[in-house]
Amino acid sequence: MTFLHDRFPGADLPHVPLGARPTPVRRLESWGSNVWLKDESAFGDGHWGGNKVRKLEWIIPEAHRRGRRTLFTVGGIGTHWGLAAALYGREHGLRTVLGLVDQPVDDHVRDQLARLGASGALVHRYPSVGRLKLAAPGLLLRYREGLRLPYYLPAGGSSPVGTLGYVDAGLEIADQVRSGMLPEPAVVVTPVGSAGTAAGLMVGLQLAGLATRVVGIVVNDSFRLDAEVVTRLANATVDLLRRRNAEIDVVLHESDLDATDDYLGSTYGASTPEGLAALEAARADGLELEPVYTAKAFAAVRDIAPRTAGPVLVLNTHGPRGPQAFS
Structure with missing residues (x-):
């Protein structure tokens, strides 16, 4: 191939x-x-x-290249992307911080929330995109390591x-x-x-x-x-x-x-x-x-x-x- x-x-x-x-x-x-x-x-x-895993094949080494040990990313509370980032990041020495926005809740979303809870991700939940945008700078500062902020990734990687x-x-x-x-x-x-x-x-x-x-x-x-x-x-x-x-x-x-x-x-x-x-x-x-x-x-x-x-x-x-x- x-x-x-x-x-x-x-x-x-x-x-x-x-x-x-x-x-x-x-x-x-x-x-x-x-x-x-x-x-x-x-x-x-x-x-x-x-x-999401195909994207992480490139994102994980890029985080290491930049000397970052924390990923910060966003999505809905049923995020597949955030879950994949948390699971694969954990295996490669990265912690994952998630800023999540409420979405309609069904059985699928409930299952995803349970998986996120078991994934090791640090989850912060907000009622709207606007509230998340206001909170994001504070989250970046909260999880910085020395002078290095988390590696920010947009929704979906x-x-x-x-x-x-x-x-x-x-x-x-x-x-x-x-x-x-x-x-x-x-x-x-x-x-x-x-x-x-x-x-x-x-x-x-x-x-x-x-x-x-x-x-x-x-x-x-x-x-x-x-x-x-x-x-x-x-x-x-x-x-x-x-x-x-x-x-x-x-x-x-x-x-x-x-x-x-x-x-x-x-x-x-x-x-x-x-x-x-x-x-x-x-x-x-x-x-x-x-x-x-x-x-x-x-x-x-x-x-x-x-x-x-x-x-x-x-x-x-x-x-x-x-x-x-x-x-």
Whole structure:
């Protein structure tokens, strides 16, 4: 398989492997003859899987590179990202401080809160994004070590460094196409909760020479996640690669991405009837989705596939693990 380090052998790109590549691909017959799955839930070890772990492969060594021993990041109280950061950070000598905002509570969120409580993360909970923003400077100062503040990461780990994980995944998809494991997708569908997965795929697929378009299913209304925002992150990731001595000739445009919030529902974290129906249908295919991100992306696939001329590839970015992850 071709990874970023193979593509840019002279680049300064510290990386720690946290999962086995490639993640499996297969046709989802019950979803239509042209629907394929890339199962990112398989990425990661016994702690927690999914798309957040790909980002942490780049974020953890970057924290060490900067001499930081504390991660500070934000999200909703049902955050998968914060849980993955806490679990994998702990294994690599990093503590994790979380600033979390309330969201609609269901069984999934309750389970996540219990997992967070067992993860070792230092959790601070707020009723709104505004309250969290007011509290954040104080949290950074509270957990500093000497003159060094915690390494701040945006929601979802969607910094340019974290986004490298899905540049890598875009190259992986291209290798799976070339090896005959997967037909070249016309589109790849992914939930967009913080932009890093979609932005990284935009870069990686173009870098690999595929014509595949990224379709982002926006599931978060806490901040802007339109084509302009996602494309800005994609180009910031390209700029990072150039600063790290990678010779890359890629420029992304807003027209390279289709983004829609038609499947969001009433707000971030709120389930939708279409999403819950997709969640139940996915179980018949042996897939475990969740209602906030992946169920909404799979609901969108039901509408996208019939009107797309060519294969549709959907990412299952949810990566649950058993109780041993939290011991």
